[in-house]
Amino acid sequence: MTETGSRDLIAALDEAPLSRFHLRAVLASGMGFFTDAYDLFVIGIASALITKDWNLSSGKLALLNSTMLFAAFIGAFVFGRFADVIGRKRVYWIVAAIMIAGALGSALSQSFWVLIAFRFVLGFGVGGDYPVSAVMVSEYANRKDRGKLVGMVFGTQALGLIVGPLIALALLGSGASDDVTWRILLALGAVPAAAVIYLRCRMPESPRYQIQVQGRAEQAASRMSAFTGGQVNGNGNGAGAPRHEMGLRSFLTTRRWLITLAGTAGTWFLLDYAYYGNTISTPQILGLISPHASTMTKITLQLAIFAVAAVPGYMLAIATLDRIGHRRLQLTGFAIMALCFLIIAAVPGMTTMVVPFLLVYGVSYFFTEFGPNMTTFVIPSELYPVSMRATGHGISAGVGKLGAFIGVFLFPLLQTSLGLRGTLLLTAGVAVLGFALTLVLPEPARRSLEDMAISTPSMAAPPLQVASEAPAP
Numbered sequence: 001m002t003e004t005g006s007r008d009l010i011a012a013l014d015e016a017p018l019s020r021f022h023l024r025a026v027l028a029s030g031m032g033f034f035t036d037a038y039d040l041f042v043i044g045i046a047s048a049l050i051t052k053d054w055n056l057s058s059g060k061l062a063l064l065n066s067t068m069l070f071a072a073f074i075g076a077f078v079f080g081r082f083a084d085v086i087g088r089k090r091v092y093w094i095v096a097a098i099m100i101a102g103a104l105g106s107a108l109s110q111s112f113w114v115l116i117a118f119r120f121v122l123g124f125g126v127g128g129d130y131p132v133s134a135v136m137v138s139e140y141a142n143r144k145d146r147g148k149l150v151g152m153v154f155g156t157q158a159l160g161l162i163v164g165p166l167i168a169l170a171l172l173g174s175g176a177s178d179d180v181t182w183r184i185l186l187a188l189g190a191v192p193a194a195a196v197i198y199l200r201c202r203m204p205e206s207p208r209y210q211i212q213v214q215g216r217a218e219q220a221a222s223r224m225s226a227f228t229g230g231q232v233n234g235n236g237n238g239a240g241a242p243r244h245e246m247g248l249r250s251f252l253t254t255r256r257w258l259i260t261l262a263g264t265a266g267t268w269f270l271l272d273y274a275y276y277g278n279t280i281s282t283p284q285i286l287g288l289i290s291p292h293a294s295t296m297t298k299i300t301l302q303l304a305i306f307a308v309a310a311v312p313g314y315m316l317a318i319a320t321l322d323r324i325g326h327r328r329l330q331l332t333g334f335a336i337m338a339l340c341f342l343i344i345a346a347v348p349g350m351t352t353m354v355v356p357f358l359l360v361y362g363v364s365y366f367f368t369e370f371g372p373n374m375t376t377f378v379i380p381s382e383l384y385p386v387s388m389r390a391t392g393h394g395i396s397a398g399v400g401k402l403g404a405f406i407g408v409f410l411f412p413l414l415q416t417s418l419g420l421r422g423t424l425l426l427t428a429g430v431a432v433l434g435f436a437l438t439l440v441l442p443e444p445a446r447r448s449l450e451d452m453a454i455s456t457p458s459m460a461a462p463p464l465q466v467a468s469e470a471p472a473p
Contacts (some may be wrong), residue, residue, distance in 0.1 A: 002102060006452060008231070008233075009207060009211065009217065009220065009221050009224065009233070010207075010208060010211065010448075010450060011225075012232045012233060012258040013139075013141075013142065013207060013208070013232055014142055014448050015142060015143065016142045016228075016231060016232050017142070018142070018145055019228065019231055019238060021140070021227055021228040021231065021232075022140065022141065022142075022145075022149055022231070024203075025136065025137050025140040025141075025149070025203065026137055026149055026152045026153055027199065028092075028136075028196065028199040028200050028203050029132075029133035029134070029136055029137050029153045030133075030152060030153045030155075030156040031156070031192050031195060031196045031199065032095070032096055032099075032129050032133055032192075032193065032196045032200070033130075033133050033153050033154065033156050033157065033160075034156035034157070034159050034192055035096075035099055035103075035126075035130065035160075035189055035192045035193045035196065036099075036126045036128075036129050036130070036133075036157075036160070037156065037157035037158075037159070037160025037161060037222025038067065038159075038160035038164055038188075038189055038192070039099070039103060039122055039126060039160075039189040040068060040072075040126065040160070040185075040276075041160060041162035042160075042165060042185050042186070042189070043064065043068065043119070043186075044065065044302075044399050045165060045168045045182075045185065045299060045302075046182040046185050046186055047061055047064050048256050048295060048298075049063050049117075049178040049179075049181055049182040049295070050064065050178075050182050052178055053151040053178045053179050053182070054112060054229060056112070056272055056414040057096035058412055058413075058416075059330060060112060060144040060411050062408070062411075062412050062413070063116065063409070064112075064115070064119070065408045065409070066405045066408040066409040067116050067119045067120055067121045067123065067184070067402075067415070068120070068122055068123030069123060069276065069401050069402075069404040069405040069408060069448035070120075070401070070402070071119070071120040071121070071122070071123025071124045071126075071127060072123040072127030072130070072397075072398070072406060073127060073398045073399070073401040073402040074123070074124060074127060074398070074405075075095070075124040075126065075127025075128040075129075075398075076127035076128065076394045076395075076397035076398035076400075076401060077127075077129050077286040077394055077395060077398040078124075078127075078128065078394075079094075079095055079127065079128075079129075079131065079394065080128070080131035080132075080390045080391050080392075080393055080394010080395065080397065081152075081248070081390070081391050081394060081400070082128075082162035083131060083132045083135065083387060083390035083391075083394070084213070084387055084389065084390045087205055087209065087214070088132055088135060088136050088139075088205060088206045088390065089111075089203060089204070089205045089206075089443070090255055091128060091132045091201070091390075092132050092136065092155035092200040093196075093197050093200045093201055094128070094202065095126075095128035095129045095132065096125060096129070096193045096194075096196040096197045096200060097125075097193075097326060097410050098121060098122075098125030098128070098131050098196075099122060099125040099126060099129070099189070099190070099193040100124070100190045100193045100194055101118075101121060101122075101125075102118050102119070102120075102121035102124070102125055102189075102195075102452060103122055103186060103187060103188075103189035104121025104187060104190050105117075105118030105121060105122075105188035105191065106119055106122060106181070106186040106187075106189075107183045107184070107186040107187030107190075108187075117242065122189070127397065127398060128394075130377070130394070130397035130401075131380075131381075131390045131391075131393035131394035131397055132390060132469060133153055134154075134377055134378070134380070134381035134393055135154065135206070135381050135389050135390045135393055136203070136206055137149050137152075137153050137381075137391075138150050138382060138449065139206040139207070139208040139386070139389070139449070140206065140207075143446055143447065143448050144148065144212065144321060144322065144446055146322070146382065146446075146449075147321040147326055147378055147444075147445055148318055148319075148321055148322055150377070150378045150381055150382075151317055151321050151374055151378055152318055153377075154314075154373075154374055155275075155314045155315070155317075155318050155374075155380065156379045157314070157373075158306070158311045158369070160315040161306040161310060161311075162303065162306050162307060162311070163263075164185060165299050165300075165302055165303035165306070166303065167184070167185060167188065168181060168185060168299050169296060169299055169300065169303070171184060171185075171298070172295070172299075181283045191406055193377075194246075202452055203227075204224065204226075204227050204371040205220070205223070206221075207220040207221075207223070207232075207357075208386050208449065208450075209386055210238065212385050212386045212387070213386055216335075217233055220392070221233065227347055232233035234399045245382075246387045247387050248388075249389065251388045251391065254333045257384070257392070259440055260383050260384070260392070260440075260441070261392065261395060261396065262437070262440060263437055263438065263440040263441040264376070264379055264380040264383065264392065264393075264396040264400035264441065265395055265396040265398075265400065266379075266434075266437045266470075267334075267372060267376055267434050267437050267438050267441075268376040268377075268396050268397065268399060268400030268401070268403065269399045269400055269402060270388035270430050270431070270433050270434035270437065271334075271368075271372040271373060271376050271400065271403070271434055272376075272400040272403040272404035272407065273404065273406055273407035273427075273430055274337065274341075274400060274404035274407065274427045274430050274431055274434075275368055275373055275404070275407075276407050276408050282375065292355040297372070300384075301358070301449060302338060304357065304358075304465070305361065305365055306365075307361055308362060308366075309361075309362035309363070309365040309366045309369075309370075310365050310366065310369050311371075311372075312366060313363050313365065313366040313367065313368065313370035313371075314370075314374065315370025315373075316370050317329065317369060317370045317371070317374040317375075318374075319374070321374065321378070321445070322445050322446055324445075325443050325445045326375050326378055326379050326382075326443065326444055326445050327375070327379070327438060327441050327442070327443045327444070327445075328443070329370070329371055329374070329375050329386070330371055330372045330375040330376070330379070330438045331435055331438050331439075332367070332370075332371055332432075333367045333368060333370060333371010333372045333373070334371065334372050334405035334432070334434040334438065335431075335435055336363070336367035336371070337364050337367055337368055337371070337372075337428075337431040337434075338428045338429075338431035338432045338435065339428075340360050340361070340363050340364035340367070340428075341364060341424045341427045341431060342425065343360050344357065344360050344421070344424050345421045345422070345424045345428060346421075346425070350421075360426045367468070372434060372438075375402060376396070377397075378416065379441065379444060379473065380392055380393040380396040380397070381393050382408055382440070382444040382447075382449060382452060383442070383444055383452060384453070385453040385454065386449070386450075389449075414426065
């Protein structure tokens with residue numbers, strides 16, 4: 001295929017209408033990301049049961065809640081780089097296999113340290129799934145709906161947030177013991193991961209990666225034509241398209257990409273510090289404001305927060321992300337998060353009154369999902385050149401999970417020394433920093449991936465209408 005034919009295929013991807021092949025790509029990535037979210041967040045419930053069952057100290061509880069996040073920090077770095085070197089598709093199914101082994105091993109663990117080891121394995125696979133899930137869908141997506149499609153992958157996190165508490169309530173309500181309940185909760189993480197392997201093995205390699213990195217334009221055109229039922233085709237014949245590769249050293253020493261990494265990785269770090277520290281520790285937070293509530297009551301309150309506040313935030317973000325603009329939505333979300341945490345920390349009695357606390361806490365949750373929790377996943381899949389896209393996303397996700405690890409590990413310690421109000425005041429400050437760091441990023445909504453990779457980014461905040469009126473490349 002000639003260079004012109006290669007450009008035709010990429011242009012066809014950019015302008016393709018939403019279709020079944022987009023949904024197949026979202027499903028293959030989304031089921032894996034559901035597994036990621038389920039496994040990351042269910043430990044907040046499982047650890048409360050394990051603590052009672054195994055009499056864990058506060059230090060061991062903090063380690064159990066945070067081990068998987070530290071492993072995800074490493075996995076995102078490693079597999080993000082591998083996805084740019086050996087291809088997206090290979091990493092796509094390898095990380096799913098690792099997640100299966102980690103989930104089953106965790107459920108069958110007979111001692112604390114064995115459980116920690118398998119949670120590390122699981123986190124390593126989950127971390128690797130972050131960059132490859134986002135980048136695969138981003139590179140399949142059209143220009144106009146890319147944020148929506150990658151957002152749909154991330155939106156499966158909402159299901160992961162809800163399914164865990166529902167299963168826990170069903171098991172505990174049926175009379176299952178704490179030991180049986182937490183083991184089943186952890187084992188179920190292997191089920192969607194197993195289905196993911198089959199789906200991902202049937203997906204073709206990213207056409208943008210094949211064309212621009214591997215130089216296999218003819219193969220990319222043939223497989224995309226078959227995969228899309230002829231909806232996406234490139235024209236032209238002949239030699240492979242020219243390859244556009246960037247070395248890791250060049251990537252990490254170029255000012256433009258260092259600034260972009262500071263924006264994508266830094267904001268993800270700050271968001272995850274606040275988000276995971278609070279989310280995984282929600283049972284402990286509810287225990288502080290309502291110390292006499294039963295375990296089932298705390299799980300029910302946690303589920304209510306997710307269902308009433310978080311899920312609508314995910315859904316609205318997916319529906320409006322490309323119209324509002326990815327950067328603008330992130331700025332809005334950080335601002336409201338900071339305000340909510342400041343209110344909880346500054347208003348006397350907020351941390352001892354259940355209803356007012358849950359209302360403000362719920363608003364913060366809504367704007368976390370309708371904002372940086374969604375956009376910190378989407379934006380790194382858009383801003384980097386194809387040969388470094390998974391690497392850039394992997395670094396960003398890995399640094400984000402480091403923030404999550406620190407937040408989860410420190411939360412029990414901070415609330416002991418600073419109290420709940422002091423801890424949430426610190427979280428408000430973290431959200432303010434996230435807002436400030438978002439300002440270094442360009443607006444990627446509705447722009448071609450290739451256009452962003454070669455153009456000089458504008459750091460100015462665009463008017464609202466620009467996201468929906470960006471010209472085609």
